[in-house]
Amino acid sequence: xxxxxxxxxxxxxxxxxxxxxxxVLVIAAAGTGKTRTLTYRVAWLVERGIEARRILLMTFxxxxxxxxxxxxxxxxxxxxxxxxxxxxHHMANRMLRRHAYLLGYKPDFTILDEDDxxxxxxxxxxxLKLAGKEFPKAxxxxxxxxxxxxxxxxxxxxxxxxFSDHPVNVDxxxxxxxxYIARKRxxxxxxxxxxxxNGLRLFREHPDVLAHYEEQFEHILVDEYQDxxxxxxxxxxxxxxxxxxxLVVGDDFQSIYSWRGxxxxxxxxxxxxxxxxxxxxxxTNYRSLPEILDLANACxxxxxxxxxxxxxxxxxxxxKPVLVRLREGDSQARYVVERIRRCLRQxxxxxxxxxxxxxxxxxxxxxxxxxxxxxxxxxxxxxxxxEQAHVKDVCSLVRILVHGEDxxxxxxxxxxxxxxxxxxxxxxxxxxGGKLDAADPEAAVKVERLLPEGAQPAWRKIAPIIAQFxxxxxxxxxxxxIFRFMAAFYEDHAVTCFDNHxxxxxxxxxxxxxxxxxxxxxxxxxxxxxxxxxxxETEAPIEQQRxxxxxxxxxxxxxxxxxxxxxLWMNDGLFPSQRSLDDPATEAEERRxxxxxxxxxxxxxxxxxxxxxxxxxxxxMPCIPSRFITxxxxxxxxxxxxxxI
DNA sequence: GTTTCGGTTCTTTTT
DNA sequence: GAACCGAAAC
Numbered sequence: 001x002x003x004x005x006x007x008x009x010x011x012x013x014x015x016x017x018x019x020x021x022x023x024v025l026v027i028a029a030a031g032t033g034k035t036r037t038l039t040y041r042v043a044w045l046v047e048r049g050i051e052a053r054r055i056l057l058m059t060f061x062x063x064x065x066x067x068x069x070x071x072x073x074x075x076x077x078x079x080x081x082x083x084x085x086x087x088x089h090h091m092a093n094r095m096l097r098r099h100a101y102l103l104g105y106k107p108d109f110t111i112l113d114e115d116d117x118x119x120x121x122x123x124x125x126x127x128l129k130l131a132g133k134e135f136p137k138a139x140x141x142x143x144x145x146x147x148x149x150x151x152x153x154x155x156x157x158x159x160x161x162x163f164s165d166h167p168v169n170v171d172x173x174x175x176x177x178x179x180y181i182a183r184k185r186x187x188x189x190x191x192x193x194x195x196x197x198n199g200l201r202l203f204r205e206h207p208d209v210l211a212h213y214e215e216q217f218e219h220i221l222v223d224e225y226q227d228x229x230x231x232x233x234x235x236x237x238x239x240x241x242x243x244x245x246x247l248v249v250g251d252d253f254q255s256i257y258s259w260r261g262x263x264x265x266x267x268x269x270x271x272x273x274x275x276x277x278x279x280x281x282x283x284t285n286y287r288s289l290p291e292i293l294d295l296a297n298a299c300x301x302x303x304x305x306x307x308x309x310x311x312x313x314x315x316x317x318x319x320k321p322v323l324v325r326l327r328e329g330d331s332q333a334r335y336v337v338e339r340i341r342r343c344l345r346q347x348x349x350x351x352x353x354x355x356x357x358x359x360x361x362x363x364x365x366x367x368x369x370x371x372x373x374x375x376x377x378x379x380x381x382x383x384x385x386x387e388q389a390h391v392k393d394v395c396s397l398v399r400i401l402v403h404g405e406d407x408x409x410x411x412x413x414x415x416x417x418x419x420x421x422x423x424x425x426x427x428x429x430x431x432x433g434g435k436l437d438a439a440d441p442e443a444a445v446k447v448e449r450l451l452p453e454g455a456q457p458a459w460r461k462i463a464p465i466i467a468q469f470x471x472x473x474x475x476x477x478x479x480x481x482i483f484r485f486m487a488a489f490y491e492d493h494a495v496t497c498f499d500n501h502x503x504x505x506x507x508x509x510x511x512x513x514x515x516x517x518x519x520x521x522x523x524x525x526x527x528x529x530x531x532x533x534x535x536x537e538t539e540a541p542i543e544q545q546r547x548x549x550x551x552x553x554x555x556x557x558x559x560x561x562x563x564x565x566x567x568l569w570m571n572d573g574l575f576p577s578q579r580s581l582d583d584p585a586t587e588a589e590e591r592r593x594x595x596x597x598x599x600x601x602x603x604x605x606x607x608x609x610x611x612x613x614x615x616x617x618x619x620x621m622p623c624i625p626s627r628f629i630t631x632x633x634x635x636x637x638x639x640x641x642x643x644x645i
Numbered sequence: 646g647t648t649t650c651g652g653t654t655c656t657t658t659t660t
Numbered sequence: 661g662a663a664c665c666g667a668a669a670c
């Protein structure tokens with residue numbers, strides 16, 4: 001069976017899919033079939049006889065990787081089986097598990113997620129007696145360290161810039177940074193940035209390793225290229241240097257992650273870096289009404305430095321975006337709910353509707369109003385599944401069993417016991433010689449003797465699992481460890497600690513089901529550190545049973561689409577955000593964010609502009625409409641004025 | 646010295 | 661919700 005490419009793709013897409021070998025840049029505007037093009041490109045390569053294991057497909061999120069592999073499998077079946085696909089962090093992890101010893105790491109290094117990393121930074125600052133009122137918090141420090149790693153600049157420079165208006169001693173920040181690096185070494189741990197940095201070091205410092213992968217990968221494809229940072233771009237450049245069969249897909253208009261290190265220049269300079277690049281542009285939009293595209297095209301056109309392009313509509317004109325002027329936040333919430341009700345009466349499903357905003361707190365009034373009126377909604381939450389307290393709690397037992405030197409896991413696990421906090425747990429860990437040896441039949445007893453009396457009964461519930469872990473070789477079955485831990489201890493613990501314990505226990509049962517796809521606990525652990533969203537990976541029956549209206553930040557809505565979209569708080573200082581108002585580069589990025597927001601809508605787009613904003617001390621502050629609205633021609637909108645409702 | 650508890654503040658994001 | 665801070669209890 002062969003695929004009818006001509007039939008499945010438009011001329012723009014087909015040209016990109018069938019591009020000859022060599023460097024290719026595909027500029028794909030919103031809604032022009034970017035994912036389709038990439039998956040058909042994979043299918044096309046496979047049909048031309050390229051072995052799947054010789055294709056590397058880089059994505060930014062696990063979700064994107066998953067989706068693309070699934071769609072490619074539908075096209076060419078199991079032939080894509082051996083394809084290397086995933087996030088940069090996954091690929092780096094996969095390579096480092098094999099070659100980390102070259103960089104002085106053991107192959108069983110642990111991966112610190114953000115929570116772990118933050119805890120470690122906090123511990124370093126406390127140890128150096130620097131933690132105090134005047135000193136930056138762990139998450140601020142970590143963001144500086146991380147940004148420095150991702151853009152390859154000295155921590156000192158960035159710290160000086162970041163703390164220029166604060167009485168912060170940059171030397172002290174550097175001391176914390178050094179301590180953090182030392183502690184990571186000691187724990188045989190890498191944080192997310194280390195995965196990228198060391199993944200690149202592998203290629204820079206070990207030509208033989210690079211040669212091996214250069215040989216393996218005949219074709220490299222990169223999705224969302226506009227979001228790559230300096231490290232990722234160089235990693236790809238090195239890997240593609242010899243064969244130059246590199247196809248990157250992206251949209252400079254949708255570059256909205258520079259604040260976390262994405263380097264806009266990577267996509268802009270691609271044709272210069274790769275002589276002979278073929279550039280393809282996808283501008284035929286299948287998603288939105290022409291009136292919505294007119295607005296998106298008009299707002300983005302004024303941005304400097306971009307591959308100019310204008311999206312072409314395929315649909316027929318029907319309805320302009322609606323500009324809604326409102327009194328303040330509460331009337332905005334009532335208006336949106338009222339409009340949502342009307343959409344539902346007209347036959348829309350709740351899943352057809354999304355409300356988008358610049359920052360999560362912008363939707364507070366709306367969340368209250370939706371709750372009050374009993375409309376089902378879901379918020380893309382800020383907390384990631386695998387970083388929720390209860391998930392990390394149960395995983396800490398698996399971690400310490402698999403890797404006895406995992407101090408963070410040990411401290412977390414013992415911290416669950418009454419009368420034990422960080423200090424007590426650390427003391428015990430040191431008395432055990434810096435590790436909990438699961439193979440030692442006395443290990444559990446040793447811990448018990450060192451515990452304060454009040455903690456011992458709880459520990460006696462957990463301790464048998466350590467012996468069973470060895471006796472029954474449970475390392476192949478992380479789910480069983482978690483199951484026994486819950487039965488023996490954690491379910492009771494959850495009931496006393498969390499008021500929503502039912503939901504959390506359900507989560508953990510989901511986690512146990514999730515473990516079945518892994519053959520051993522090590523794979524499970526390194527995977528969950530890199531995974532953020534269980535819903536994307538497993539079927540979500542609960543969500544499907546009850547269709548819900550989606551509330552999301554614009555950032556999290558990227559790549560998605562809905563028939564009806566509401567944008568809240570279209571005011572200067574909110575969208576664009578206050579912090580971006582004085583810097584032209586950040587303002588341009590906010591404008592791209594607005595472009596992303598508008599292009600999520602297929603049929604109906606409502607832009608809400610309140611006139612007043614409540615502030616802390618009971619007052620109200622007038623706020624002006626967003627520049628993104630005032631700078632485009634008025635006739636692009638249908639206006640609606642809603643006073644008090 | 647540690648742990649626990651209650652009040653306050655903040656919430657662009659991915660790995 | 662959760663992270664942080666300060667005060668009270670152990």
